[in-house]
Structure formats: structure tokens, C-alpha cells
Amino acid sequence: MPTLQINGRRVTVAEDATILDAARKAGVEIPTLCQFDGLEPWGGCRLCVVDMSLASWDDDWFKVVTSCNHPVEEGMTVLTNTERIIETRRVVLDLLLARCPETPLIQGLAREHGIDQTSYAPNPEPDDCILCGLCTRVCDHIGVSAISSVNRGWGREIAPPFHKAPPDCIGCLACAEVCPTDCIPYSTSNTRREIWGKEFEMLRDPKTGEAVITKAQAQHFAERSGVPTTYFETSDASKRRQMAKTFERLGQLK
Amino acid sequence: MRIESKDQFEALRSQAKEAAESCENKILVCCGTGCLASGAKKVAEAFAEEVARRSVDVSVGLLVKSTGCHGFCERGPLVALQPSGILYTKVKPAQVGDIVEKTVVGGEIIPSLLYKNPVDGERIELYEEIPFYKHQVRVAMRNIGHIDPTDILDAVAEGAYAGLAKALFEMSPDEVLEEVAVSGQRGRGGAGFNTARKWKSCKNAPGARRFVLCNGDEGDPGAFKDRSIMEGDPHSILEGIVIGAYAVGAHEGFIYVRDEYPLAVVNLTIAIHEARKYGLLGENIMGSGFDFDIKISRGGGAFVCGESSALMRSLEGKTGEPRAKYVHSTEKGLFDLPTVLNNVETWAGIGAIIDCGGAWFASMGTEKSKGTKAFSLVGKVKNTGLIELPMGTPLRTIIFDIGGGTLGDRPFKAVQTGGPSGGCVPEELLDLPVDYEKLTEAGSMMGSGGMIVMDDRTCMVDVSRYFLAFLEEESCGKCTPCREGLKQMLTIYDDLVAGRGAEGDLERIERLAAGMQLGSLCELGKSAPNPVLSTLRYFRSEYEAHIRDKACPAGICRELTAYEIIQDECDGCHACFKACPVDAITGVVKEEHIIHHDACISCGACFDVCPTNAIRTFPKVELEKAEVV
Numbered sequence: 078m079p080t081l082q083i084n085g086r087r088v089t090v091a092e093d094a095t096i097l098d099a100a101r102k103a104g105v106e107i108p109t110l111c112q113f114d115g116l117e118p119w120g121g122c123r124l125c126v127v128d129m130s131l132a133s134w135d136d137d138w139f140k141v142v143t144s145c146n147h148p149v150e151e152g153m154t155v156l157t158n159t160e161r162i163i164e165t166r167r168v169v170l171d172l173l174l175a176r177c178p179e180t181p182l183i184q185g186l187a188r189e190h191g192i193d194q195t196s197y198a199p200n201p202e203p204d205d206c207i208l209c210g211l212c213t214r215v216c217d218h219i220g221v222s223a224i225s226s227v228n229r230g231w232g233r234e235i236a237p238p239f240h241k242a243p244p245d246c247i248g249c250l251a252c253a254e255v256c257p258t259d260c261i262p263y264s265t266s267n268t269r270r271e272i273w274g275k276e277f278e279m280l281r282d283p284k285t286g287e288a289v290i291t292k293a294q295a296q297h298f299a300e301r302s303g304v305p306t307t308y309f310e311t312s313d314a315s316k317r318r319q320m321a322k323t324f325e326r327l328g329q330l331k
Numbered sequence: 332m333r334i335e336s337k338d339q340f341e342a343l344r345s346q347a348k349e350a351a352e353s354c355e356n357k358i359l360v361c362c363g364t365g366c367l368a369s370g371a372k373k374v375a376e377a378f379a380e381e382v383a384r385r386s387v388d389v390s391v392g393l394l395v396k397s398t399g400c401h402g403f404c405e406r407g408p409l410v411a412l413q414p415s416g417i418l419y420t421k422v423k424p425a426q427v428g429d430i431v432e433k434t435v436v437g438g439e440i441i442p443s444l445l446y447k448n449p450v451d452g453e454r455i456e457l458y459e460e461i462p463f464y465k466h467q468v469r470v471a472m473r474n475i476g477h478i479d480p481t482d483i484l485d486a487v488a489e490g491a492y493a494g495l496a497k498a499l500f501e502m503s504p505d506e507v508l509e510e511v512a513v514s515g516q517r518g519r520g521g522a523g524f525n526t527a528r529k530w531k532s533c534k535n536a537p538g539a540r541r542f543v544l545c546n547g548d549e550g551d552p553g554a555f556k557d558r559s560i561m562e563g564d565p566h567s568i569l570e571g572i573v574i575g576a577y578a579v580g581a582h583e584g585f586i587y588v589r590d591e592y593p594l595a596v597v598n599l600t601i602a603i604h605e606a607r608k609y610g611l612l613g614e615n616i617m618g619s620g621f622d623f624d625i626k627i628s629r630g631g632g633a634f635v636c637g638e639s640s641a642l643m644r645s646l647e648g649k650t651g652e653p654r655a656k657y658v659h660s661t662e663k664g665l666f667d668l669p670t671v672l673n674n675v676e677t678w679a680g681i682g683a684i685i686d687c688g689g690a691w692f693a694s695m696g697t698e699k700s701k702g703t704k705a706f707s708l709v710g711k712v713k714n715t716g717l718i719e720l721p722m723g724t725p726l727r728t729i730i731f732d733i734g735g736g737t738l739g740d741r742p743f744k745a746v747q748t749g750g751p752s753g754g755c756v757p758e759e760l761l762d763l764p765v766d767y768e769k770l771t772e773a774g775s776m777m778g779s780g781g782m783i784v785m786d787d788r789t790c791m792v793d794v795s796r797y798f799l800a801f802l803e804e805e806s807c808g809k810c811t812p813c814r815e816g817l818k819q820m821l822t823i824y825d826d827l828v829a830g831r832g833a834e835g836d837l838e839r840i841e842r843l844a845a846g847m848q849l850g851s852l853c854e855l856g857k858s859a860p861n862p863v864l865s866t867l868r869y870f871r872s873e874y875e876a877h878i879r880d881k882a883c884p885a886g887i888c889r890e891l892t893a894y895e896i897i898q899d900e901c902d903g904c905h906a907c908f909k910a911c912p913v914d915a916i917t918g919v920v921k922e923e924h925i926i927h928h929d930a931c932i933s934c935g936a937c938f939d940v941c942p943t944n945a946i947r948t949f950p951k952v953e954l955e956k957a958e959v960v
Contacts, residue, residue, distance in 0.1 A: 120655045121809050123850045141849045146655045161849060165812075168846025172815035196839065197819040208808065226650075226808070229633070231818040233808030 081153040096144035096155055097125055107144050107157055108166065108186060110173075111209035113255055116218055118146035121210050123169050124186075128156040141165065163190070171195055173207055180205045182258050205260035208233055212252035212261060220301065221245055224252060224273065237273050248277035248291035282312040333610035335618040337500045340492070343609070347488035354394040356435060357413040358382075361476065363400025363559055364594055365716075366407035370423070371397075374408045377427035385431065396485070399563015399598075401476040402717035403463050406446060411458055411476070418458040419444040449713055449735050466733050468695065469719045470703045471519070471679035475563035480598045483605035486566040492611055494682035498574045499619040502685075507578040508534065511681065513689030515701035520546055520637075520674030521749065521778040522854070523700070523767040526681075529671055533661040534579040536669035541581045543572055544646070544665065544672040547588040547595065548630050548637040551750025552801060554781035556705040557675035559717050561588065561595035564679065565602035569612065569625070571673075571681030576623045579671055584625040587642050591632055599627055634751075634805035638853050639664075639672050641807070652807045653853035676705050676780070696722030700766035704777070710747075710784035711738045723764040726756065730784055741786040744885075745869070749778025751798045751805075752858035754865025755791060774865035776858070790887035791870040792877050796824040798862040806855065813856025816847040820863065828888040830951075832878035837867065886948030889933040893951045896924050900945035907937035907946065928954055 080089040081099055088103035095118060100107050110122035120143040128139040132152030139156065156162070170187045175197040177183045187193070212235055213225050223246035227236045237243030248270050253261040263272035267288045270277040277291035289295075295309035311319070334340045360366075360375040378395040401409045406420035412434060419430065422444060433439045445454040446461050455461050469475075478485045486492075498507050512527035533541060545568060549557035561568065572584055588596055603625060606612040614622045628646055635641045636651040643665045645651035664670025680702065684692045693701045700722040706729065709715045713735035720729065726746060730736070737743050745755040748765075754775035756763065763769050767777050785794065803817040820843055826832055844860030851857045867874060876882045883891040896907070903921040915931040918924030926937065926946075938946045 119809075120852055121811070123811050123852065126850060142657065143655060143852075147657050161845075164842075165846050165850045168816070168843060169811050169850055172811055172819060172846075175819060176815055197815075197843075198822045208811075208814070210809070228808070229635075230803055230806040230808045230814055233814065 079149050079151040079153070081149055081151070081155060083155040084157055090149055094149050096127060096129065096142070096147045096149060096153075099149050100127075100144060100155070100157065105157055108189075109145060110186075110207060110257055111211060112145045113211055113215070116211070116214050116255075118143075119210055119214060120146045122173075122207070124166055126162055126165050128159045128162055130154045166190060167192060172197060174199075176200050177203055177205055177207055177258070179203050180207070180258050180260075183207065205258040206235060207258060208235070209257060210235075211255040211257065215251045215255045219247075219249065219251055219297075221247055221249075221297065223247070237275075242275035243273050246273055246275050247293040247297045248272055248275065249294045249297075280306075280310040282310060282315050284315050285312055287312050287314075333608075335610065337496055337617065337619075340496050340617055343484075344487050344493065347484040351485065351488040355414060356394070358395045358430075358435065359398050359401075359411040359413065359476065360395065361399070361401040361407060361409040361411075362397040363404070363407075363562055364555075365400060365404030366409060367594075369407040369421075371408035373424045374410065374422050374427060377424040378410075378431070381427050381431045385436075396479045397481075398478060399475040399480045400559040400717055402467075402472075402559070403461075403714065404717065405713070405715045416457045416459065418446060418456075418461065420446050462735065463714045463716065463718070463733055466720065466724070466728060467718055468703050468721050470683050470692070470695075471560060471567065471676045471705055472564070472717070472719045473683060474567060475559065478564065480563050480565055481601045483566060483602065483609060483611075486564065490686065491564075491566040491682070492570050494685035495570045495573055495611065496617060498577055498685050499617055499621055504534070504578045504580060507574060507685065510685055510689045511578070514684045514692035515689070515696075516677065516680060516684060516692060517700065517767065518674055519676035519680070519704065519780070521752065521776065523777060526673065526677060529661055529673070530575060530579050532659060533581075533669045533671045536662040538669060540583075541579060541669040542665045542671070543576045543579065543581045543584040544642070544670060545572055545584070545586040545675060545678055546637060546639070546642060546672055547586055547592070547675045548642060549592075549675070549779055550589060550632075550634040550637050550805075551752075551779045551781050552798075553707060553709045553747075553783045554750055554779040555707045556717055556780050558592050558595050560675050560679050560705070561592065562598050565595075565599045566606070567679040567682055568599070568675055569602055569606055571678030572625060573612065573616065573623050574681050574685055575671060575673065575678065577621055579669075581671070582622050582624070584623065585646055585665075586625060586627050587630055587636070587646060588627060589630040589632055589636075596627060596629060603627070633807070634801075635807045635853070635855055638855060640853070642672065643670065650807075652809045653855070655852065674779075697764060697766045699768055704765070704780060706780045706782050708734050708782050708784070710782075711741065711786040711789070712736070712784035713738055720765075722766045725762050725764050727761040729765065729782065730761070734784065737784060737786045739786075741788060744785045744787050744789055745791070747775075747783040747785065747794065747862070748781065749776035749861070750781045751802050752776060752854065752861055753778045753781075754861045755785070755794065755869065756865075757869040774861070774868055776861065788885060788887065790828075790883050790885040791866040791873050792824065792827050792883070793885075793887050795862050795866045796821070796828055799824055799859075802855065802859045806859075810850075810852035810856060812847045812850035813852070813859065816843055816851075816856070817859055819843060820847075820860075827874070827877050828883075829890040830877070830881040830888075832874075834878065836878060837871070837874055840867070880950065881952045882950035886938075887935075891951055892933050892948050893928055893954050894926050894931060894933060894935070894938060894946055894948055896926055897945050897947055898923060900943050902943055902945075904942060906940045906942065910936040910940040912936060 078089050083100050083103045083105050086103045088099050090099045107125050109125045111119050125144045127144045129142045130139045167190050173183050174187045174195040178199045223243040224237050253263050279288035280295050289312050295306045299306045362371050375397045408422050410419045410422045474489045516526045517523040630636050633651050636645045638653045641651040641653040660670050696702050703719050703721050705719045745757045747755045756773050799821045803821045806813045808814040876884050886892045905920045908916045915927050
């Protein structure tokens with residue numbers, strides 16, 4: 078298990094840990110926007126940059142790397158608050174604030190870094206999407222890939238194919254759930270759900286009538302897990318009730 | 332006919348040589364993309380017809396060959412005659428009959444078709460005496476222009492696959508690696524990483540399956556050396572790749588070519604088919620027991636796919652976006668397997684290195700940059716074209732001896748090297764010997780070997796804006812500093828060239844540039860500020876003039892520039908009147924002409940056509956001042 082130093086604190090972490098994992102363990106805070114536990118690190122927002130030096134390098138030689146996807150190594154030295162790191166983070170936040178001048182998350186982070194107003198030209202048609210890619214990555218991870226990033230550069234955006242209701246979407250809401258700026262709109266009720274312009278029928282608990290998941294989601298999970306669709310229509314509350322009854326019966330049998 | 336042993340290869344080679352030599356008279360018509368655009372195909376067809384028509388010439392053994400790019404694209408279509416070594420330039424189909432009649436049969440030179448040296452006006456007969464060719468040393472491009480790229484035997488006659496035969500039958504993979512290490516060759520794609528070190532790292536990576544890849548996604552504005560190599564000598568690339576695969580123990584490879592290079596794709600495809608047919612590719616190559624095969628993958632035209640990790644994602648069928656390379660692709664590359672990726676020119680040099688020895692290669696060039704390097708010489712230079720020179724050749728030799736100086740002998744201002752990731756090198760550094768280190772020190776880089784010559788009619792702010800606009804369009808948008816930074820940088824430049832620049836803009840540019848260099852994910856974003864920073868370093872006063880005086884000293888930026896006719900210089904030729912797209916010029920032949928500023932759009936068309944240099948530019952603000960007075 079490699080031991081490294083982060084801002085002077087020694088920390089020992091697992092072989093496959095990233096610098097960000099180690100920093101968290103050491104209690105050193107590093108801001109991130111595109112990192113999400115359970116998803117492969119992406120290194121897109123560039124907010125988590127740190128100065129890093131390997132044991133084999135000259136003492137004063139540091140390199141700027143992203144902590145979310147850089148593996149740890151024995152004897153590594155990490156600095157999260159050097160002048161150039163703070164400045165790089167500021168430039169990134171300043172730029173993000175220009176894209177999303179009205180987004181509270183970005184406003185807050187920028188303010189924490191001493192930026193009240195962007196020094197660049199603010200987006201004339203702002204929305205809250207910071208292009209962190211979490212929604213598309215979680216969608217890929219679930220095995221659906223209903224949405225993706227389209228176009229490139231400044232014109233990049235997140236969209237379903239041809240900007241139409243995505244045929245592959247299962248209405249699981251994972252994209253909306255991981256979105257750090259809550260900018261993926263949806264509506265959900267006991268009977269129907271709508272996201273990305275597609276409507277979904279809800280599976281309802283046969284006993285309580287409460288909506289559990291969309292039918293499409295149950296089918297997707299059933300196909301991948303081999304569990305029958307009916308398993309998914311039971312709500313967690315119903316499952317617990319069922320379980321309690323089973324234990325009650327077992328008790329009576331004794 | 333499949334080659335099953337080294338002896339059979341040697342036999343094939345001497346047979347091919349004999350066949351090539353049996354034909355004394357050769358007419359080599361350059362059919363590179365540049366010459367094709369000037370009508371080379373019709374010229375080649377005319378030669379073929381003419382030769383077929385004259386039965387008398389068959390007895391002297393006359394062969395018409397369509398070859399790859401001779402390099403001297405400015406003067407195309409080019410026709411080289413062998414064995415005399417005469418080069419005819421700008422040949423038209425109508426002149427073909429004359430050439431065959433007078434020169435090929437009669438041995439008489441047609442002076443009007445010879446290259447005229449712009450320096451002294453003298454006509455030069457021979458290929459190798461033309462200054463454009465005299466200074467060149469060709470390694471990667473050794474066979475281009477001599478061989479028919481679609482004929483494998485023609486290539487073999489000139490030495491193709493000799494290096495491969497030597498590697499497979501006389502050397503162990505480690506010995507091949509050692510030879511490449513001795514050569515000191517560094518990657519010709521721009522970054523200049525040591526080839527042998529890259530191969531060793533891949534060879535030592537665990538796992539049985541590994542890949543070798545060829546990067547033919549050359550996309551820099553003004554660069555075309557990889558295209559010319561793929562078109563003109565695809566066998567040199569295949570030979571290099573097979574040798575590399577043998578050294579690292581790979582059995583599969585891909586050539587990633589941008590689809591905008593159709594002729595390169597065609598010639599590579601033919602070369603691969605022919606090489607397979609002769610057993611130089613595929614199973615049990617030349618009977619050596621070594622298996623290796625290769626496929627072509629066509630890129631969709633994204634500049635970022637020239638970046639190694641994006642190229643590999645694209646090959647995998649995913650979106651071509653870069654990813655962090657904290658684990659090198661030599662360990663975890665294509666499909667997360669060990670991968671060697673080298674540039675077209677790098678691969679093209681390998682066969683020669685093995686055949687002639689690493690020491691021979693290392694004897695050329697500078698201390699840290701060995702061998703030769705191909706450059707595409709373009710812009711405001713007389714002899715545009717493709718050249719290959721020993722590393723360390725001074726910029727002055729390249730631009731003034733080989734390039735013949737600036738167009739119209741206007742004052743030289745700067746040369747842009749390395750494409751959008753490079754920078755502008757000013758006049759005071761003209762004696763800079765060109766190698767990886769020296770260019771980086773000067774704030775530029777080797778890049779893919781594009782050299783864009785600029786004269787005094789070039790605004791450095793405008794040039795930087797051009798490269799920014801290119802990159803802003805090509806940024807994939809994955810990481811924040813590149814996506815947002817380029818957009819914002821371009822916005823600042825749009826203001827600068829339109830006279831809306833403000834105090835503090837230069838500091839904003841520099842701050843943003845530093846953030847992009849440190850913060851961006853891949854080299855596209857990290858190097859994107861280079862054109863900006865190098866022009867700021869050498870031409871800061873030009874930026875200041877745009878901001879403070881609202882003037883473009885070069886007289887290029889339209890919003891800041893006005894044109895007028897110097898009446899004493901004007902001979903009333905009426906050319907400007909005809910050139911003006913908005914009828915802003917009045918005047919009749921032999922009389923005074925006037926540019927009307929209210930209608931003029933400052934396009935500069937009149938300036939460009941004026942034969943007596945009677946048109947001058949001046950800052951538009953002076954017009955406004957005059958109005959106020």
C-alpha cells in the first residue's frame with residue numbers, strides 16, 4: 078500500500094487509489110465538478126488539478142495533473158494549494174462562470190475562489206449545463222447510452238440522438254440524479270414520467286398502488302439480470318412488509 | 332508470386348532492378364495532389380498516348396511513370412526525364428508532343444520549359460542543380476518522385492523492403508531496437524519522443540497482444556508532408572511498420588488516415604494488397620515465420636484525432652476524444668493493450684535506418700535531433716513545396732535558398748512553424764538552426780513540419796486570430812480550459828482586429844493562456860496559446876497599435892485600414908477599377924483613379940493587383956480625424 082504526502086500530511090492508500098481518493102482520506106479538500114464515485118474518472122472539468130512530484134524526480138520538479146484520475150505512487154508528493162494551482166482553478170471557474178453566469182453552484186464555487194464576476198464575455202444565452210459529462214457517463218454505465226454529447230468545442234451540448242425523444246431511454250432518471258446543477262428537467266407522478274421528451278408508463282406496486290419504476294427500466298434490468306419484471310414492481314415498503322410477515326410466520330412455526 | 336525466403340526476395344529485387352534498368356529512357360510525371368490539381372493527369376495521359384503512337388520509341392525502351400510528389404508543387408505539373416536528369420516545369424498536355432519529339436528523341440532541350448531561377452533569371456536544366464533540390468537530403472522521402480507508388484516492383488527495385496529482409500533474417504528484435512536507438516530518431520509527428528524508447532516501453536509491457544499504429548491524420552493548416560509520403564511511397568511506411576512490429580512483437584496494426592486524403596488511401600490500399608500478394612505482409616512474412624497484418628482506418632476529419640489517445644478512441648469506434656495519459660499508451664493504448672503509435676514520416680525512415688545503419692542516420696542532424704526532417708514550405712514564398720533537410724539547417728537556407736525568398740521580394744516578417752500548436756519566428760532569428768530544441772526555445776515547435784512564410788503584408792494579430800479560430804472550431808470540448816478558453820480568447824481577438832481592443836486585453840490574454848497551458852487535458856489545449864504567446868513575445872508593439880492607436884501596422888485588419896491611390900505612382904492602368912468588388916473606385920484608363928472611402932470595404936483586392944504599387948494603406952482613424960477637422 079503506497080504512502081504519499083499531501084500538503085505535508087502522510088497518508089497510506091490502496092494500490093489502485095487516485096490522488097483524489099488519497100486527499101479525501103487525508104482530509105484535504107479538492108474541488109471537483111465531473112467526479113462521481115462509481116463512475117470512471119473523466120478529467121474533464123480540470124478543477125481538481127494539483128501539483129505532483131514523484132519520488133524519483135528532482136525535489137523541486139512538480140507537474141500539474143488532475144487528481145481524479147492520476148494513480149498514486151509510493152513516495153509521491155502532492156500540493157493542492159500552490160500559486161499556479163490556485164490560479165489555474167480560478168481561470169477554470171472564471172471561464173465556467175462566463176458560460177453559466179446564473180448557475181448557483183458555479184457562482185458559489187467562484188465566490189469561494191475570489192471571483193464575484195466573470196472577467197470574460199458572459200454567455201448571451203446561458204443555461205445551467207456545465208458539460209461535466211456525468212449524465213452521459215452514468216447513462217453509458219447503466220448500459221443504455223440514450224444520450225450523448227453532440228457537436229464539439231464551444232457548441233458541445235448534451236442531447237438525445239437528433240434532438241428527438243431518445244428511443245433507448247428507460248426513464249431511470251439517473252442522468253437527472255447525478256447532474257450537479259440540476260439542469261435536466263423531468264416530471265414524474267404515480268402514473269407517468271417524462272424526461273428528454275419521452276413519456277414512460279410507470280410500474281405500480283400491485284398492493285399499494287404506488288409507482289416504483291418505469292416499465293422500460295424494469296424490462297432493461299430484467300433482461301440484464303435474469304430476474305422477472307414482476308420483481309421490480311414491488312415497492313421497497315411492500316418488500317419490507319412482505320419480509321416482516323415471513324419472519325412472523327417463521328416465529329409462529331417454532 | 333509469394334516470397335518464401337530471403338533468397339527469393341533477393342532474386343525478386345535483382346529481377347525488378349534489371350527490369351527497371353532495361354528501360355533506359357524514363358519520363359517521370361509527378362502525380363502528387365499538387366500537380367494533379369494543375370493538370371498532371373492529362374499530361375501523363377498525353378505522354379502515354381504519344382509514346383504509344385510512336386512505335387519507333389519502343390525500341391529505345393521508353394517508360395512513362397506517374398510518380399508521387401516531387402515536392403516542387405509551385406512549378407507543377409513537373410516532368411523529369413531520365414537518364415538525362417532534365418526537369419520540365421509547368422508542362423501542359425499540348426507541349427507533350429514537342430517534349431517527346433525534341434528532347435526524348437532528338438536530345439534537344441526546350442528552354443522555355445526549364446526552371447528559371449528567380450535570383451538571376453537563368454534557366455536551369457538539371458533536376459539536382461535547381462536550388463530547391465540542391466540543399467535537400469531525402470531519407471523518409473528517398474523514393475518519392477522516382478517510383479510509381481502503385482507498382483511494388485518499382486519500389487523494390489529502388490530498395491524498398493531491403494531493410495525488412497535484413498531485420499527479419501539477420502537481426503533479432505532486440506538488435507532492431509538497438510539499431511533504431513543508435514539512430515537517435517525522434518518522433519516526426521511533432522512532440523519528438525525518442526522512437527526506440529517508445530518501442531522498448533511497449534515491448535516490455537506485459538501481455539501477449541499488442542498493436543503498432545501509424546498516424547496519418549495530418550491536419551495542420553499548411554502541412555502536407557505525411558500526405559505526400561503516403562501518396563508517393565506507401566511501401567516505405569509499410570516496411571517501417573512491419574520492422575517496428577517485429578521489434579516490439581506485434582502482429583496487428585492500423586494506419587489511421589484522414590479521409591480528406593483520398594489519393595493516400597487509394598495508394599496505401601494498393602500497396603497493402605500488393606505487399607500481401609508478395610508475402611511481404613500477412614502470415615509468415617518472406618518465409619521468416621513472422622506474422623503481421625495491417626488495416627487502414629479512415630478518420631472523419633477531426634483535428635483532435637491526430638492526438639494519440641483520441642486517435643485510439645476513434646479506432647475503437649468511439650468518439651475521438653483525448654483522455655489522460657498518466658498511464659502511457661505503450662502500456663495501455665488501443666483497446667487498453669500495449670500500443671506503439673508513430674507518425675507517417677517516422678515509419679517511412681525506419682527501413683532506411685535498418686538498411687543503412689543507425690550510425691548513418693545519426694551522422695546527420697544536430698546533437699539532440701538526428702537525421703533529416705520533412706517540411707511543407709508554404710505561404711508568401713516563391714518556391715512552395717515539400718522538402719527534406721538535415722536537422723539543424725538554418726531557417727534562412729530553407730526560406731531564401733530553397734524557398735527562393737518571399738513572393739515579390741517583399742520584406743520578410745516571420746515564419747510560422749509547427750501549425751496551430753507552434754509559433755511565429757521573427758526575422759532576427761532567421762539564422763536559427765532548425766531542430767526540436769531550438770524551435771521550442773524560440774517559442775515555437777517542430778510540430779508536423781509545416782512552415783508558413785509571412786511577409787510585411789501579414790498582421791500578426793490577424794494571424795494569431797486565424798489559428799485561434801481554427802482551434803476553437805477543432806477543440807473537442809471535453810475539458811473546460813480548452814473549450815471555454817479558446818472561445819473567450821477568440822472573442823478578445825475579434826475585438827482586437829475590429830478596433831474594440833481595450834487596455835488590459837494583453838494581460839487578460841496572457842493570464843488565460845497560462846491557465847490553458849497548465850489546465851488543459853491534451854496537447855491541443857495545452858499548446859493552443861503558442862501562436863498567441865509567440866506573437867506577443869516578438870510583435871507586442873503591433874498588438875499595442877491595435878489597442879491604443881486603433882491601427883493595423885501591416886494594413887490588413889479591415890476595420891482599421893483604409894486604402895488610397897498615390898496619384899504620382901498611378902499610370903491609370905484601370906486594373907484596380909476592375910478588381911474592386913464593390914465599385915468603390917472611379918476613373919478611366921490613363922487617367923486619375925480614386926478610391927471612395929464611404930463605399931470601400933478594405934478588402935485589399937486593388938492593392939494586390941496594382942502593378943505599380945501605387946496603392947497605399949493607412950489607418951482608418953485618420954479618415955475620421957480628417958472629417959472632424
